[in-house]
Amino acid sequence: MEEVPTEISIITLNCWGLKYISKLRRERLAEIGHQIAIADPQPHIVALQECWTQEDYRSIRRQTRFILPYGKFYHSGAFGGGLAILSLWPIEESTVFPYSLNGRPTAFWRGDWFVGKGVAHAKIRYGSGPKHIVEVFNTHTHAPYEHGPNDSYICHRTAQSWEMSKLLRGASDRGHLVLALGDFNMLPMSLEHRIITANAPVRDTWRVLHPDSSVGPADHPSERARRRPIPTAEFNIHENGAASDGPYNTWRWTKAQQKLLGPGKPEVIVAPDTIDQRGKRLDYIFAGCGDVATLGGGWVVRRVSVGMMMRHPDLRCSLSDHFAMEATLVFHPIESPGTGHPADKLPVRMTATTRFGPDSDTIMDDKEDKALHNGTYLQSPVPSECRGSKSLDSQLMAALREQDPLPGAAYDEILAMISKYVARERSQRRWRARHFFASVAVSVACFVAVWFSPGNYVAFILMLLSSLGLVAGTIDGLLALLFFKSELRALKEFQWQITNAKAAAGGDAVSVPDNTDDNQGW
Known part of the structure; x- marks a missing residue:
């Protein structure tokens, strides 16, 4: 076993790899594998959802095997759960925990019951010590086909969050570092979200560094109640972690806009100040801090970001209908009282798809343009030094404090x-x-x-x-x-x-x- 790492970089991505349904599936998932292989920082653990076929999984494994030599494709249900975990370190154990409430066979056109959704678990050893273990839980919960009080599957997702929280609490009680990754199909601070963070000793890594981030799309009642300005696409990416349904993702464009894409066509750039009323965060990285008493310190959050925003180099489309969530945890030793460390000041990470120039094609209608000039929504991210990110010491102390129970x-x-x-x-x-x-x-x-x-x-x-x-x-x-x-x-x-x-x-x-x-x- 190599030297014990002091950092762990994580990626979770819903690949949108439904066989016969997802468009350009093979090409996109092959490029996803390539982008994981060249990612910076190099990932140590990757969780994939909606990677339904062995063909796509093997394609990704071929390209990532040198940086992530260990992997597990999980089998469940009649058609498979679409879950996979890749790792730099050996996977000692793996298990699939099926959800007890998981859709209905009568809704066969939705497929949730038939794929046997559940939690893919991997016990990964990153060092030789008895507590040098990270337990990874990867999931894709039941999709919300309706919204508001008419959501007929809210009871399913609530039960799934409850079952996930029990798994996380059990792993934490064993003194292991705990990671819960995946597409949870829930909004920040929703009941399902609060169940996980209150019933298990884990933190939503995005909210650790962005405690004032949104709790839903701009038109959601919970977000409207905050009376915040409607965000721009750029602000939603860097401040709110809105990896789903935003204007940067080409699979959320209209059919007329998608016709502008394709081999040999010029890249269409979305202006960063485009209004974004639908962007939201459904993908999460929850993390514990490990056995602080045994390890002499704990794992805290150094970096979080929305990733995999690049487009396919030939097809010009987004690689999935979700962007990835990325995080880097760093091991922080316990210091004597009065020492402490300054908070990390990480720059906002720009991607190729967010650059624009005066001659670039943009996608912005008259309504959005009027809203921009009227100043009715947030136009740029808060500077990184003003984000209110906690220092590593305060992060660790906050993680060790007793959690607020559910009321x-x-x-x-x-x-x-x-x-x-x-x-x-x-x-x-x-x-x-x-x-x-x-x-x-x-x-x-x-x-x-x-x-x-x-x-x-x-x-x-x-x-x-x-x-x-x-x-x-x-x-x-x-x-x-x-x-x-x-x-x-x-x-x-x-x-x-x-x-x-x-x-x-x-x-x-x-x-x-x-x-x-x-x-x-x-």
Whole structure:
């Protein structure tokens, strides 16, 4: 084993590599592998999401094998979870933890249930000491297909955050450095976000260095309540970490704008002062600090940035529909009282796609241009020396302080969410069970009617209707018996855990009794 490192550089990226669906998949993922191989600083750990095929994974591995010789492609579900972890150091153990609530097989066009989403775990040894271990948890949670109060999958993502937080807490209790990486499909400071940071000893690395960053896109109610000016594209990248849905990403452009891209065409540059109302942060790097008592210090955040913003050199498109999140952790030894270190002053990192000139093509409509000249939104990032970044000492002390627990209102919100979702699933289960019995009755009626029908096409139609109806009813019956029953039991388990955690947070050391049974609404 080589000398114990004092820095760990991390990249997490949703590759948008859905087979048959994602455009230009092979070319883009091959370039992603190339960019990881030449990244500066050189990454030590990389987490990939939506890398669905072995072909794409091997393509990335071929290009990164010299800087990241160890890797694991994770298998789950009917079509695979799309998760992979690459590492400079040996992977001693790996596990896949499937989520107990993970979409519905009836929503087959969405696919979340079929890919078996969960948490990919890798235990990586970076040194010879007993605590020189980093446990990496890579995930891609359920996608939010609706927004606001109509989000039918918010209960799923809340349960997934809860399960992730328990995994992180367990790894931290073992005295290991903990990293949670991936596309969490949640907004900063949302309930799902607060569950992770309150229930596990980890920090959102972006908010460590950017504590005043946005809590959603400009038009989100939580962000509007902050009464901040609408940001520009550049500000959203450097200050808010908005790696999704921003104007820099060509896959978020209109079809007319995308037609300007392609082999042999000039690069189209997005002006940095373009208004950005949709950009948001869905991708995260959560990090613990390790066993400070044993190691004589802890891991703190030196750098965070949005990365992989370059475009494909030939196709001129963005490499994915997400940009990467990058961070560098540095080991900070415990100093005697009164010493301390100054905060790092890192320059804003510019990329090729953010440079522009007076003769460059830009993408900005009249509304955006008017907003720019009226000064109604933020036009440039706050200078790096004014960001309020914590010093390494204060970071470590803050990480070691006892975490603020979830308030009782948050537990009540989760319990109300579970009750609402249980009522919905019970209604669906009853409807599908009734459909099954109705289809059986209709099928029997059709068979009886065949006896009295003339020997022509009428009998054929009756048999066809009987067969199709019985197949559809049987499928609904199996769903009612198997899927909805198992999901209701998972919800019952989730409810007990939240109720018990609420009681413990209120000072009750005794676990709450499990008084619910199948005759009480489950």
